[in-house]
Amino acid sequence: MTPHITQNEPLSFEKSSPGKKAYRLAPLDVPEVDAKALLGDAAREDTGTLPELSEIEIIRHFTRLSTWNYAIDLGMYPLGSCTMKYNPRVNEFVSRLAGIAEAHPYQPEALSQGALEVMQLLQDCLIEITGMDAITLQPAAGAHGEFTGILLIRAYHESKGNARKHVIVPDSAHGTNPATAAVCGYEVINLKSNPDGGIDVAALEAIVNEETAALMLTNPSTIGVFENQIHKIADILHAKGALLYMDGANMNALVGKTRPGDFGADVMHLNLHKTFSTPHGGGGPGSGPVACKKILEPFLPTPVVERGTDGLLHLNYDRPQSVGRVRMFYGNFGMFVRALAYILANGPDGLRQTTEDAVLNANYIRAKLEDLYELPYKTPSMHEVVFSDKRQTKNGVKTGDLAKRLIDYGFHPYTTSFPLIVPGALMIEPTESESREELDLFIDAMRQIAREAEENPELITSAPHSTRISRLDETTAARKPVLRWKGPAAGTPLTPDNSPAKEW
Numbered sequence: 001m002t003p004h005i006t007q008n009e010p011l012s013f014e015k016s017s018p019g020k021k022a023y024r025l026a027p028l029d030v031p032e033v034d035a036k037a038l039l040g041d042a043a044r045e046d047t048g049t050l051p052e053l054s055e056i057e058i059i060r061h062f063t064r065l066s067t068w069n070y071a072i073d074l075g076m077y078p079l080g081s082c083t084m085k086y087n088p089r090v091n092e093f094v095s096r097l098a099g100i101a102e103a104h105p106y107q108p109e110a111l112s113q114g115a116l117e118v119m120q121l122l123q124d125c126l127i128e129i130t131g132m133d134a135i136t137l138q139p140a141a142g143a144h145g146e147f148t149g150i151l152l153i154r155a156y157h158e159s160k161g162n163a164r165k166h167v168i169v170p171d172s173a174h175g176t177n178p179a180t181a182a183v184c185g186y187e188v189i190n191l192k193s194n195p196d197g198g199i200d201v202a203a204l205e206a207i208v209n210e211e212t213a214a215l216m217l218t219n220p221s222t223i224g225v226f227e228n229q230i231h232k233i234a235d236i237l238h239a240k241g242a243l244l245y246m247d248g249a250n251m252n253a254l255v256g257k258t259r260p261g262d263f264g265a266d267v268m269h270l271n272l273h274k275t276f277s278t279p280h281g282g283g284g285p286g287s288g289p290v291a292c293k294k295i296l297e298p299f300l301p302t303p304v305v306e307r308g309t310d311g312l313l314h315l316n317y318d319r320p321q322s323v324g325r326v327r328m329f330y331g332n333f334g335m336f337v338r339a340l341a342y343i344l345a346n347g348p349d350g351l352r353q354t355t356e357d358a359v360l361n362a363n364y365i366r367a368k369l370e371d372l373y374e375l376p377y378k379t380p381s382m383h384e385v386v387f388s389d390k391r392q393t394k395n396g397v398k399t400g401d402l403a404k405r406l407i408d409y410g411f412h413p414y415t416t417s418f419p420l421i422v423p424g425a426l427m428i429e430p431t432e433s434e435s436r437e438e439l440d441l442f443i444d445a446m447r448q449i450a451r452e453a454e455e456n457p458e459l460i461t462s463a464p465h466s467t468r469i470s471r472l473d474e475t476t477a478a479r480k481p482v483l484r485w486k487g488p489a490a491g492t493p494l495t496p497d498n499s500p501a502k503e504w
């Protein structure tokens with residue numbers, strides 16, 4: 001433990017002392033009303049035991065806690081597959097404009113033309129970027145987009161008389177892909193990757209048949225490699241009436257360069273909170289629009305934004321083949337605003353430049369580290385690079401240890417142990433946000449850590465050393481999480497002596 005006060009902050013419950021208040025109200029000048037009389041059974045009698053602190057104490061408490069956070073505003077966040085890019089401040093400014101932030105979802109259409117215009121314009125931009133024909137902005141995240149996309153596929157097959165039985169998912173896929181297929185009622189067939197980490201086209205051809213609903217494919221794949229047989233793959237599926245679902249989480253490698261709709265994808269999701277800079281981490285909110293080809297358009301969730309003959313935008317609920325709603329109202333509107341601001345501020349050339357810079361940055365890191373870290377797949381990298389810990393494991397140092405040591409150098413760890421096809425993976429995605437100077441700092445840290453792993457493995461396996469809490473037992477934390485604070489019996493005032501921390 002460091003002696004610094006910000007590093008030793010107890011729980012607010014532990015700081016509590018009876019009678020303290022963080023507010024002072026004017027004397028009551030209206031008749032007091034009994035809560036029970038007003039609310040009936042909805043009035044809570046036992047309000048639990050809440051911490052009692054003064055205003056400065058509670059302000060300091062949360063401000064001190066906030067200094068424990070790592071943030072993209074503080075440094076690089078090379079978490080592969082997550083595209084932790086910077087969200088320009090102007091996006092936040094626009095999303096907070098009163099007319100936008102305070103618009104009510106039940107506002108009449110005639111008074112919502114501006115908000116509908118934002119949605120329509122974002123849809124048009126995303127359709128252009130993906131090369132698709134139609135889109136829904138409703139899903140709240142990538143995984144939710146996958147769910148929606150597979151529901152569209154299911155509805156499409158059902159409309160032809162047979163929902164089909166299985167969905168093929170490569171072994172390099174994000175875990176949400178097989179989970180989605182299973183939740184939508186499909187059997188999941190696992191497809192082993194070829195030696196380059198891509199789709200084994202012959203193996204695919206052997207398993208696709210009239211019971212195949214779709215292949216879920218991430219392109220570029222989770223090892224950051226472009227699927228160069230993509231046209232062939234789409235043809236194999238289409239020949240049997242199966243569809244190609246593209247997991248678009250890695251669109252940061254494609255925007256402005258190539259379009260999934262042009263290389264055969266039938267339906268895909270986008271992660272606005274990855275590719276289009278809206279902030280993520282810490283639980284959202286996110287946004288996972290689903291773009292599709294014409295054949296799937298009738299099944300899109302309701303409502304659909306449409307321009308009427310009166311020139312105004314309308315929400316159309318009258319869609320008999322729709323899979324129904326997947327989320328309340330229209331999706332996470334604030335995310336639409338941020339994504340649209342990002343797209344418009346960049347323009348087509350800016351978006352293309354962004355893609356090129358993201359790919360350049362990943363390849364710069366690859367070139368500067370491949371002499372020290374094992375590169376399991378030599379295929380050209382797109383926007384992320386995947387190393388393995390093979391050379392470090394001979395000294396007992398694993399990817400998770402290297403990642404923890406990175407914290408001591410002031411960086412957020414990269415993604416560890418994913419994708420699963422690379423044992424001991426180090427998955428690094430810098431995004432275009434990083435300057436050459438920042439990349440060099442990261443590279444220096446990674447090179448220094450590789451040397452430490454040779455000379456002093458113990459330093460790495462016991463990292464981090466610079467944080468308030470050192471190495472956690474992550475297995476126990478995941479298997480036996482303590483998610484609820486257990487206080488003293490109801491009505492007992494909190495004091496430092498009955499600190500609940502002592503009961504854990």
Ligand SMILES: *Cc1c(COP(=O)(O)O)cnc(C)c1O
Pocket residue numbers: 081082141142143144174176218222247249250271286288
């Ligand atoms: C992030 C990601 C997802 C899931 O997206 P969420 O928005 O986190 O639900 C799916 N597939 C891939 C490849 C991803 O990187």
